[in-house]
Amino acid sequence: MTAFLAQRLGQAVIVLTVVSFLAFLLSSQIGDPVVSILGMQSTPEDRAILRARLGLDDPFLIRYLSYMGNVLRGEFGISYANQRPVADLILARLPATLELAGVALFMSLALGLPIGIYAAIYRGHWTSDAILTATVIGVSIPTFVIAILLIFAFSVTLGWLPSFGRGQVVQVGWWTTGFLTESGRRALLMPAAALAISQVALVARLVRAEMIEVLRTDYIRFARARGLRPRIINLSLALRNTLIPVITVSGIQLGFLFAFAVVAEAVFQWPGIGLLFLQALGSTDVPVIGAILLLTAAFFVAVNTVVDLLYAVVDPRLRAGEATGRPAGGH
């Protein structure tokens, strides 16, 4: 177990080091921080002084190490576009994205799990085939199209829900939440649903596939042969082992939710990290882009590592050997 843990953590560190190097490379190759801070009219002398002060004349490796040192202290530099610390910008946007992704994850699991279980148990029945086809359609609609169609239906035609923004938010410490106000909850509904719809389909497909595998195993056959009732076999024996891969699925989902949150946030002008990322891309605000990339990678790696560890806890076979049994997820 310790060896497995060490191996996983080692991999995580390698991946993050590579990503941090790429993020640094990005910020050192694109854009000129001196010009962006002092403006185009600055004199060459002023620029030279600032270059020296910022340490831009140091050797490459030294600059990378100082960049890493800053990152580990939580300092990601100053945004070119807003002249504010990148860390502050990200912290201010973080609650919006986390609330959006959290609600979407909850929706996708709450709907996807039962649908997938049903489709697995009634495999071959026409309702199961219909569900399978519906999920294909579900994964075939890009998030931004779902978002547009939702806005067309519920904002433009019916006028029920707001088409942009977060509504009224309440400040709780440094966190801003939209859960506590009526307008905040209403504003959250459509973006979260737009994010969740294709995820529901993905979760349902994966749960169905996993559960069919489990229903094929010997112990389920023995249970059937012993005459146990189908309900107990399906919901107690089979579901328990189906839930193990579901841990992975939800972990991976969380990552994809972040990715597609970028799209949903753009359509609904949701003031989260995704919108910040797009705005930064639009203005080539490299410090912000680099910081968001690093955080995304760190988040993904953390989720994957935790998922692997949970796997090892639940499935003892993985502890002994090399952990290669984890099914690849997502698309």
Next chain:
Amino acid sequence: MAALSPHSGRKGRPALLASFLRSPLAVFAAVLLVVLVAGAMLAPWVALTNPYDLATLDLMNSRMPPYWEADGQWPFILGTDNQGGDILSLILYGLRTSLAVGVLAVCVSVGLGTVLGLIAGYYGGWPGAIIMRAADVQFTFPAIILALLIGGLSKGVLTPSQQAEFAIPLVVLALGISHWPHFARLVRGAVLVERNKDYVAAARLAGRGPGFIMLRQILPNVVNPIAVLATLDIAFAIMGEATLSFLGFGLPPTEPSLGTLIRTGYQYLFSGEWWLVVFPALALMLVVVAVNLFGDWLRDALNPGLR
């Protein structure tokens, strides 16, 4: 998508065809695809107006709703835009670009992924380790984020005229690069299985070089799973192009694709001209659904165990 087994049972052509004809969904998807691809390819001949040629536009026909609405007029079945462009024609031209970008992007992914996967699987060692670690790093980013990053940064680096000139290749590269690890993993896994089989050992003893063994002996055995993944990947690439273009990091508005049409049309959604955005969006859904249904059938047909 579900697991793809590299050593799937191979089927002869007649069996595959029979299984195709038995599946109504697959036939439906294939017919839909044929219609869409034919419409896209024939666009210059069947379209009423040509978005690349302003002379075909008539401002008198602008802002018309679909013909079944009160102010609609034949032959503008799906209505017109604010310059008098026929929406159905725009969609056909857009489909052309979207399909071309999607197929080319998948070619890039398959090419990169197959070559790197073959090398990683056949040689292993440090080249293999580097390739697979690179894939791992890339897997820590959702593909669409990476494609956005490539599209966005290239916009920051290139001049506007360069951007317009290289818009299509850039989107193809951004989408292609963002998905190669999927193919590399698949091919490497398959090669690891095939590498130790007797026929490879026999070829090696017969003095065949690694290039011959990889391309002529191992590759044909992994063609099936590559074909399945590539088919499903076309759906990803078409959605990816649309997403990039919609967000403003893909094709410019002058280059009609499904994504740019939706981007342009979305601005008119709140002024009531819903047909400008809804029909291109539906067209996008239709293509992707057709590709996905067909790809799913192909996977099940080549891998009977999965269903």
